[in-house]
Amino acid sequence: MSKIYELIVADEKGRLDKYISEQITDLSRTRVKELIDDNKILVNNKVEKPSYKISKLDRINIEIPKKEPLNLEPEDLNLDIVYEDSDVIVVNKPQGMVVHPAAGHPNHTLVNGLLYHTKELAKSPEGFRPGIVHRIDKDTSGLLMVAKNDKARESLERQLAAKTNKREYLALVHGNFENQSGIIAAPIGRNPNNRKQMAINPNGKEAVTHFTVLEQFKGYSLVKCVLETGRTHQIRVHMKYIGHPLAGDPLYGPKNTLKGKGQFLHAKTLGFKQPSTGKWLEFSCPIPTIFREQLDNLRLHQKM
Template sequence: MGSAAPRSTIQVPERLGLTVPPGAEGTRADRFVADASGISRAHIQRLISEGRLTLSGRPVRSSQPLAAGAVLELDIPDAPPSAPQPEPALDLTVVYEDDDLLIVDKPAGMVVHPSPGHATGTLVNALLARPGGYGMTAGSERPGIVHRLDRATSGLLLVARNDRAQAWLTEQLRARRIKKTYLGLVWGAPPAATGRIEAPIGRDRAQRTRMAVVPDGRPSVTGYRVRERFPGWTLLELDLVTGRTHQLRVHLASIGHPLAGDPAYATGPARRGPEGLGRLFLHAWRLELAAPSGEGHIRVSAPLPAALDAVLERLRAEGGPGGPGAPSGQGPRR
């Protein structure tokens, strides 16, 4: 696939102050800032989702109506210098493919799309090296991308192969019709075999790079089932009902069972993880969705990476599995 020509860059300061003039009251924040700055509304919405638009020091929602005289501050990170380029040397594991979509198994450590500090080596760079096209409704910097995984998270990711599929998948995600199930190893022993966490998530006001359970956050729901128990640790199946930034990590930490190896939301032994763990123990294991073509149902799973499976094998050897959901064979069931 040929590379797109670099888009012109709007020259704006790193921190932009905008005052809402009389007559503009009631305008949505994302629309007002896009019109006033000349930056695309989609890019403004991404910046807002990262907590980069504030009013009196507090994050602003995209849909928030503004009052006349309000003074907004927009933090604009450095943009990648050019459109992403194909990188054939990057490995890409495709676990499902049809005319409308790919499902890839992203390795831990790979960023999904170019961003400040990560202009190369991303999943998008690997995708561009494959023949064929992708949906471009999210812009040339994110061909085919409809959702993301954290850099430290491995597992399944949907990629749209055309604009129609990208719009359809985006709407399915918004309507919560795509089931995303993760495997995560957590510190401690959740008392119930199944559970549901409903707690609003927003930007942590004390540490802007983190998320937290906050009273005025966005509604967020996580379901879990105990799959296997070990002394000091529990392997969970996790249903990502909503899709907030760092949702699983924040929710599990909020109930006292942070994910093993989480450098941001865990402390002490949980942050270090069990012996042999060198990364966050979180893997996007299974995806279930209706086919964009309307013909049939897609259900795909990706086995745990060998490094995570080895951690479980060590725990089994040390203390033995127990409790609900203990599998009879190696690794998670497909």
């Protein structure tokens, strides 16, 4: 059963997240942000940012869902380990696997498989995602870097923040292009009308995607996407924004699409500096079978 609160601002001033954490003492500001991101906190029936400046008589409605206990038990999931040393693991995540335990996905995640593979994983502030420094969606396949110790985690997180690592994706999208390449720079935030979706939002976080058209078919195109930032659902939202939603995407794509097991999106190439030596490491992995078969079919029947 969810807990429901309603707060009416008296004379207080300051940030929304700070005010709520002071009024409901068992809510940290981090937890408040999570609830805001999930559209569980409304100010005057609207979603506001954690930094929103409260005003007298603001009405704040808060829903705190009951948290399910998360299972961090090791599981033998036969992970595809591409590379491993004393600091990092590079793993090829299959389509359909969730990265870490969360509500609705308490086990059978990449983290459960990593805990079976090794006892050496960096601690995570939240506790439920040891070793994880970045994520890809459940139905996106491909490469992830995992930290085996805290020093490695800090190094990899710095590289992500400084945009010095390399992340290249292959995406099969709807439609054809006039330009062979481009840059999509549009901020992304939570969709206020659908808490499961992200959307282009002028008040969202900076998001930049570079794309190059590799092949074109009748009604579809294969593109390479290079991430400059790493926002939730970034490629899926950006490609929809320019009129080329991902094929098979159940959340952002059209109903009339290619059959598969979700969006045709694959994290093909990953590059970063080894945390201890500073040596550049770069890895690539082939697209999954279902993706390859669809491409072969398009090449055979719909090549332009």
